[in-house]
Amino acid sequence: MRVISFFIPLVLLGIAAVLLGKGWAHWQASSELVKRTELTEGTIVRMAPYLGGKLGKGSSLVYFPVVKFTTADGQEVVFEHQESRRADHYKPGDRVPVRYQPSDPQQAVIATFASLWAIALIYAVSGFLLLLFGGWFLRRAMEPSPSSSQDDII
Numbered sequence: 001m002r003v004i005s006f007f008i009p010l011v012l013l014g015i016a017a018v019l020l021g022k023g024w025a026h027w028q029a030s031s032e033l034v035k036r037t038e039l040t041e042g043t044i045v046r047m048a049p050y051l052g053g054k055l056g057k058g059s060s061l062v063y064f065p066v067v068k069f070t071t072a073d074g075q076e077v078v079f080e081h082q083e084s085r086r087a088d089h090y091k092p093g094d095r096v097p098v099r100y101q102p103s104d105p106q107q108a109v110i111a112t113f114a115s116l117w118a119i120a121l122i123y124a125v126s127g128f129l130l131l132l133f134g135g136w137f138l139r140r141a142m143e144p145s146p147s148s149s150q151d152d153i154i
Contacts, residue, residue, distance in 0.1 A: 005141040012134030019127030026120035033099060039111065042069030042098035044090045048080055065090045067110060069098045077105040083115060 047063040062084035070076050077100070090096070100108035109115060 006138070009134045009138035009141055012130050012137060016127045016130035016134055019123050019130060021127075023120050023123030023127055026123060027117070030116045030120060033109070034111075034116070037099040037101055038072060040069050040071070040098050040100065042067040042096050042108075042110070044092055044094040044096060045078060046092055047085070047087055047090060049087075050084070052084065061087075063087045063089075065096075065110065067096060067098060067108070069100070069108070071100065071102070071105050075105060077108065079106055079108045081110045083110075 045066045045068050048066050050062050050064060052060050052062040063086065064084055065081045066078060067081060068076065068078045097111040098108055099111040
C-alpha cells in the first residue's frame, strides 16, 4: 500500500515536468520567432476550405486563413496561415498582425497573442497545477498514517 501511495504523486510530478518542459520549449520558440521576424499588418483575403481527417464519419471541413501583406521593402506577399479556424473566425477584409522573416517573407504567421503564446501558457498552467497536486499528494504520502502509530503503541 505504501508503494502505491508514492506512485501516483511521482507520476503526477513526472507528467508536470514534461508539461512544464513543453511549455518552456513553446515559449522559447515563440520568443525566437518574435526576435527574428518583422511585424506588419495584413488583410484576410479569404478562408481556404480543406477536408480535415480521413474521409468518412471522422472528416470535417476546416478553414485556413489566406493573408496578404506588404513587407518593409514594398514586396506584396500572400500566404496561407497553417492553423485552421472556424469559417466565421475571420472574414475577408479583416486586418490581422503578421510576423514574417525578412529573408523569406513566405514564412509568415498571423501573430495574435493566442497563436504565439496560448500553447505555451496552456502547457505551463497545466504543468504547474499537476506540480501542485503531485506535491500535495507526495506530502500526504510521506505523513505517517494514524494506523501505523496505533500499531506501535500496542
